[in-house]
Every structure is written in C-alpha cells, then in structure tokens.
Amino acid sequence: MANQHITLEGIGLSLGYSQQGKRKELLRDLSFQLYSGELTCLLGPNGVGKSTLIKAILGNLKPWEGRLILDQQELHTYNLEERAKRIAVVLSEPSYPGNLTVGQLVALGRTPHTSWGGKLSPEDRICVEQALSDTRLTALQDERLGELSDGQRQKAMIARALAQDGKVLVLDEPTAHLDLINRLEIMTLLREISQKKEKAVLVVTHDLDIALETADRFWLMNCGSPLHTGRPEDILLSGKIQDLFPGEKYRFELERGKVELVQDPDNLSIEGPATGVYWVKKALQKAGVREVAESLTLLPSFELQLGAKSFKNLDELIHFLKNSA
Amino acid sequence: MSSRPFLFPIVLLTLGFSLLLNLSMGSVWIPPTEILSGLWSGAWDKDSWEQIIINYRAPKAFVAIIAGMGLSVCGLQMQTFFRNSLAGPYVLGISSGAGLGVALLMLSGTALGISTLGLNSWMIALAGILGAGAMLLLVSLVAWRVRDSMTLLIVGLMVGSAVSALVSVLSFFSGAEALKMYTVWSMGSLGALNWSQVALLGLVLGIGLVPVVFSIKSYNALLLGDSYARSMGIRTERLRWIMIGSTGILAGGITAFCGPIAFLGIAVPHLARMLWKTSDHRILFPGSALLGAILLLLCDALGHLPGWSSTLPINAVTSLVGAPLVISLILRKNLSKDF
Numbered sequence: 001m002a003n004q005h006i007t008l009e010g011i012g013l014s015l016g017y018s019q020q021g022k023r024k025e026l027l028r029d030l031s032f033q034l035y036s037g038e039l040t041c042l043l044g045p046n047g048v049g050k051s052t053l054i055k056a057i058l059g060n061l062k063p064w065e066g067r068l069i070l071d072q073q074e075l076h077t078y079n080l081e082e083r084a085k086r087i088a089v090v091l092s093e094p095s096y097p098g099n100l101t102v103g104q105l106v107a108l109g110r111t112p113h114t115s116w117g118g119k120l121s122p123e124d125r126i127c128v129e130q131a132l133s134d135t136r137l138t139a140l141q142d143e144r145l146g147e148l149s150d151g152q153r154q155k156a157m158i159a160r161a162l163a164q165d166g167k168v169l170v171l172d173e174p175t176a177h178l179d180l181i182n183r184l185e186i187m188t189l190l191r192e193i194s195q196k197k198e199k200a201v202l203v204v205t206h207d208l209d210i211a212l213e214t215a216d217r218f219w220l221m222n223c224g225s226p227l228h229t230g231r232p233e234d235i236l237l238s239g240k241i242q243d244l245f246p247g248e249k250y251r252f253e254l255e256r257g258k259v260e261l262v263q264d265p266d267n268l269s270i271e272g273p274a275t276g277v278y279w280v281k282k283a284l285q286k287a288g289v290r291e292v293a294e295s296l297t298l299l300p301s302f303e304l305q306l307g308a309k310s311f312k313n314l315d316e317l318i319h320f321l322k323n324s325a
Numbered sequence: 326m327s328s329r330p331f332l333f334p335i336v337l338l339t340l341g342f343s344l345l346l347n348l349s350m351g352s353v354w355i356p357p358t359e360i361l362s363g364l365w366s367g368a369w370d371k372d373s374w375e376q377i378i379i380n381y382r383a384p385k386a387f388v389a390i391i392a393g394m395g396l397s398v399c400g401l402q403m404q405t406f407f408r409n410s411l412a413g414p415y416v417l418g419i420s421s422g423a424g425l426g427v428a429l430l431m432l433s434g435t436a437l438g439i440s441t442l443g444l445n446s447w448m449i450a451l452a453g454i455l456g457a458g459a460m461l462l463l464v465s466l467v468a469w470r471v472r473d474s475m476t477l478l479i480v481g482l483m484v485g486s487a488v489s490a491l492v493s494v495l496s497f498f499s500g501a502e503a504l505k506m507y508t509v510w511s512m513g514s515l516g517a518l519n520w521s522q523v524a525l526l527g528l529v530l531g532i533g534l535v536p537v538v539f540s541i542k543s544y545n546a547l548l549l550g551d552s553y554a555r556s557m558g559i560r561t562e563r564l565r566w567i568m569i570g571s572t573g574i575l576a577g578g579i580t581a582f583c584g585p586i587a588f589l590g591i592a593v594p595h596l597a598r599m600l601w602k603t604s605d606h607r608i609l610f611p612g613s614a615l616l617g618a619i620l621l622l623l624c625d626a627l628g629h630l631p632g633w634s635s636t637l638p639i640n641a642v643t644s645l646v647g648a649p650l651v652i653s654l655i656l657r658k659n660l661s662k663d664f
Binding site: 093095096105108117 | 408
C-alpha cells in the first residue's frame with residue numbers, strides 16, 4: 001500500500017451554523033484522513049451532523065476553526081470550478097429530469113471541464129464512455145432516466161460523478177431508497193471504483209452490515225464524542241462499534257456480524273443443529289415463549305419434536321404452545 | 326447530445342408560413358403570393374396593400390415574433406431555474422409591475438383631473454417599463470436576502486398579487502373612459518407599435534437574450550437541482566441574477582409595449598420539450614424561441630380573421646386557442662415525466 005496517500009484531510013475542524021447572529025456549533029475538533037484507493041463509510045445516528053460534515057467537505061460550509069486540506073492545499077482556496085474538478089458528489093434525493101438519457105446525464109458530469117457552451121471535446125467523450133463502462137451502463141446509455149429503475153438511476157448518478165473525474169467521490173446515502181440487492185451491488189461497485197480508479201470514496205450510509213462487507217475504513221460519528229476512524233474490523237474487535245447503539249436495548253453480535261435486540265433471559269433449551277436452533281429460539285422469543293415444559297428438539301427434517309408430539313413447522317408449534325398456556 | 330435535428334428546418338419553414346399567413350390575414354385578405362411578389366419587386370397590385378403591409382401588418386408581425394420569442398425564453402428560464410413546470414415569465418410579478426405603472430398613468434388621470442386622451446404609446450411603454458423595473462428592483466431586494474429559490478418564487482407571486490390589488494383599487498376610483506383604456510391595454514395588443522418602437526423592442530430582445538446564451542451550460546447543470554449544479558462548479562447565485570436580469574428585461578420590455586400576454590410563456594417550453602424530446606437547453610432555448618414566435622403569429626392571425634371588422638385581443642386568443650391545445654398535449658403525455 002505504498003502508493004496510497006491522503007487525498008483529503010481534516011485537522012481540528014469545528015463546524016456549525018450562525019442563525020440571526022448566534023453561532024450554533026454542531027461539531028467540534030474533528031480530525032480525519034481520506035485515503036485514495038479506499039472505500040470509507042461514514043456511520044452515525046440521524047442528526048449527529050453527518051450532513052454538516054459532508055457540506056464542509058464539499059466546500060459549501062466554511063469551518064469556524066481548523067483546516068480542510070485537499071491535495072495539499074486548503075479547500076477554501078479553490079474556486080467553485082476547481083473544486084468541482086476534484087470532488088464529485090452523489091446525493092440521496094431521487095429528483096431527476098425524466099427526459100434526460102443516461103448518456104446525457106453522464107455527459108453533464110463534464111460540466112466543470114467544458115467551455116461556456118458545454119460542448120464535449122473528444123477527451124470529454126472518452127471520459128463519458130469510460131464512466132459508462134465502469135458502471136456497466138453502456139447498454140443503457142440511450143434510455144431515459146424516467147424509464148429506469150431506482151437502482152439503475154442511482155448507478156447513472158454514480159457514472160455522472162465518475163465522469164466529473166475528481167479524486168474524491170462523496171456519496172450521501174446513495175442507497176437509502178434501494179432494495180437489498182441494489183444496495184449490495186452499488187456498494188461493491190463503489191469499492192471496485194475506489195480500487196481500480198485510485199479514488200478516495202466516502203459514503204454516508206446506515207447499512208452497517210453492507211458497510212462491514214465492503215468498506216476499507218469506517219468513520220464513526222457519535223453525539224458528544226470525537227470522530228472515530230479505523231478499519232471496520234479494528235472498530236469491531238475493540239468494541240467501539242457498540243457506540244453506535246447507545247442504551248441497553250441493542251447489541252452488536254460479533255459472531256453473526258449484526259445488531260440484535262437484547263432479549264430477556266430465558267430457560268429455553270433446544271436440541272439440534274446450532275444454526276437451526278438459533279432461529280427456533282428467535283421465533284419463540286418473538287412469540288413471547290420463555291420456557292417449554294418438555295424437551296424440544298429440532299429434527300434434521302426441520303420438523304419439531306416437543307415431548308412426544310411433533311410439529312411440521314414453527315407456526316404450528318407456537319400455535320400449540322399459546323393455546324395450551 | 327442533440328435529438329431530432331431534422332426538426333429545426335421544419336420549424337423554421339413553419340415560421341415562414343406563419344409569418345406569411347399572419348401578413349395575409351386581416352380585415353382585408355391579401356394573398357400571400359401578392360405579398361411575396363410585392364416585397365420582392367416593390368411593385369404592388371394595389372397601393373393600399375403596400376400601405377397595409379408596410380405600415381401596419383409587418384410591424385405587428387415582427388412584434389409577434391419578438392414577443393413570442395422573448396416570453397417563451399423567459400418561461401423556459403423560469404421553469405428550469407425554479408424546477409417548477411408551472412413557472413412562467415410573470416411569476417416574479419413583472420407583468421403586475423408593468424400593469425401598475427400603466428394603471429398609474431391611465432387611471433390617476435381621473436383623480437388628478439387630467440385628460441387621458443393625450444397619452445401616446447411611448448408614454449404607456451415608459452410607464453410599463455418603469456413599473457416593471459420597480460418590481461424587478463423589489464424582487465432583487467428579496468432575492469438578495471433569501472437564498473432559497475422556492476421562497477423567491479412564493480414572494481414573487483405574493484408581491485404580484487399585492488400589486489394587482491393596488492391596480493384594482495385604482496380602477497375602482499377611476500372614470501369609465503380611463504378604465505376601458507386600461508382594460509384594453511391589459512388584454513394585450515401587438516399592433517399599436519410603429520417601426521421605431523419595433524426596433525427598440527428588437528433591441529430589448531437582443532439584450533435580454535445575450536445572458537441566456539452564456540448560461541446555457543448552467544441551465545443544463547441546474548436540471549439536476551441546486552446542490553448538484555454547485556457540485557459541478559456552477560455559481561447558482563450568479564445564475565439567479567442573470568435569470569432575474571434577463572427575464573426582467575425581456576418580460577418587462579415586452580409587457581410594457583404589448584401589455585401582458587398570458588399563457589404563452591408557460592406553454593411553449595412544454596411544447597418544445599415534447600417536440601424535441603430533450604431537456605438539453607442548447608436545443609430547448611432556440612426551439613422554444615421559434616415555437617413561441619410561430620404560436621404568437623398564428624394566434625394573432627386568428628384574431629384578425631378576414632371579413633371581421635373588429636379584432637380579438639391577443640390575450641384572449643392565446644388563452645382560448647393555446648389552453649385546449651396544450652391541455653390535450655399534456656393529457657396525452659405525462660408532463661411531469663417530460664420535465
């Protein structure tokens with residue numbers, strides 16, 4: 001990883017808004033590094049100030065204190081166009097002009113590079129085609145945005161950002177309204193882009209499990225505590241990930257790599273294969289069954305044996321338990 | 326990025342035909358062939374025809390072309406800037422401002438005891454320009470204070486209706502003669518201008534279009550919204566001033582000379598989007614301008630059907646003819662999808 005370097009760096013940032021002369025500080029003492037060739041995920045609860053940080057990184061909000069350095073130069077010394085050549089963005093808002101084709105949308109990404117009329121040069125065209133093929137959208141380039149699925153449209157938005165050809169790609173909840181498969185696909189695509197194109201990709205997301213699967217680095221944001229950065233697995237093993245779930249209700253299960261409801265202790269003892277038993281237990285817990293009088297066994301055929309009775313599935317078992325109680 | 330390039334020659338040809346038809350129509354029907362040969366050789370069959378064409382119908386036709394182009398381009402700018410398919414040239418209250426200026430001139434005569442008979446078209450246009458300019462100043466002050474374009478839109482509409490209310494108060498207290506005069510003005514007219522006024526209006530169109538040409542790229546980027554446009558290096562604050570300046574000059578100037586012309590500025594950009602099936606402003610701006618000119622020429626021709634001694638006010642024709650036409654188009658195609 002010798003060729004990996006810091007593209008964007010924040011040093012002791014303090015951010016906020018001033019309203020009617022009053023300063024309202026939202027974030028203080030933020031420090032971070034964004035590396036090229038890496039996919040970084042910014043995680044944190046709603047309202048913690050992720051959008052504010054993104055605004056600052058995009059240069060739309062000037063820090064009160066501290067420095068933001070892009071490419072060895074203070075961010076605010078770039079003008080809007082120079083900045084646009086370095087940082088591209090994808091937002092979660094699903095507004096789009098339906099009449100635009102995918103190709104035209106991606107071509108709009110060249111806006112900071114073209115002259116006043118917006119005419120594409122041969123280099124611009126190459127860039128657009130490259131962005132389309134990198135996102136595997138070449139076949140769809142003449143389709144209108146209004147006729148695409150949400151997932152394809154968001155991919156087209158990513159292609160547009162790629163065509164803008166900046167070193168930094170910032171995505172603010174790009175998968176917020178997508179289904180599971182599309183969320184996975186877009187995150188793997190972003191990972192691929194960060195590695196192949198040597199771009200620093202920063203994604204704001206709430207999908208912890210997908211982020212764990214794809215990210216090289218986490219930025220953890222929490223109310224009242226500084227930004228915590230590191231490799232996802234480091235954050236996991238050190239238990240820092242638990243900071244995302246304040247209170248006693250939820251717990252991050254290291255074994256299964258996901259968040260779970262903390263259940264009241266129960267007296268269920270079930271025999272059978274471990275994975276199966278886990279789900280049987282879960283179903284019984286949700287149904288409010290804390291103990292069973294007789295021994296319960298999960299058979300290899302997924303039938304359930306309670307004492308001498310057998311049940312075809314969990315639904316039948318729970319029905320029986322509730323009626324007999 | 327261009328789609329349907331073959332459309333432009335067809336539209337240009339249609340513009341030519343519309344112009345010729347417009348020149349032919351009127352209380353006296355003058356055959357298009359006669360007009361062509363008359364213009365070509367300078368020899369007219371009847372002297373009166375030359376008089377009618379050169380001094381009356383040709384300036385009117387040019388005004389129709391200028392106003393149609395200007396208002397359509399205004400409408401397109403407003404719709405893209407506010408990302409609102411219902412926006413038009415008058416949403417910032419420009420026409421109300423011009424209306425107030427003219428109303429003050431025409432209607433205050435009664436109150437001050439001055440006769441309104443001595444008013445000429447220059448004075449009316451000047452009053453309209455002053456009114457539109459004052460309105461523009463007010464809107465600019467608001468724009469300077471608020472950053473959100475939706476707030477600007479709402480404020481524009483509000484101030485517009487407040488100004489219209491002022492005009493109503495003036496009308497209430499004015500005499501019948503002045504009131505009729507103002508009502509006629511507010512129905513719009515293309516024909517009241519002489520050649521020097523047409524030339525001035527042409528200059529207004531030229532000045533108003535220059536900033537548009539230089540911000541086509543910005544308007545394209547703005548299709549994706551304010552945030553995306555900024556992220557692509559577009560100075561949206563500057564574009565807002567360009568938009569206010571350009572639409573103020575165009576809509577203000579045209580309204581001052583012709584009175585408010587309803588409907589055209591909202592409808593034409595939608596027609597252009599449907600015809601060319603694109604959102605690219607490099608096509609939509611010239612396309613809307615041409616379609617606007619054609620539509621206003623045809624509407625004006627309809628208002629001057631041969632054999633009728635009187636003519637219909639242009640405002641009534643644009644709304645009566647345009648509304649059903651555009652409604653049918655919109656119902657056939659999903660408008661919001663095309664936007």
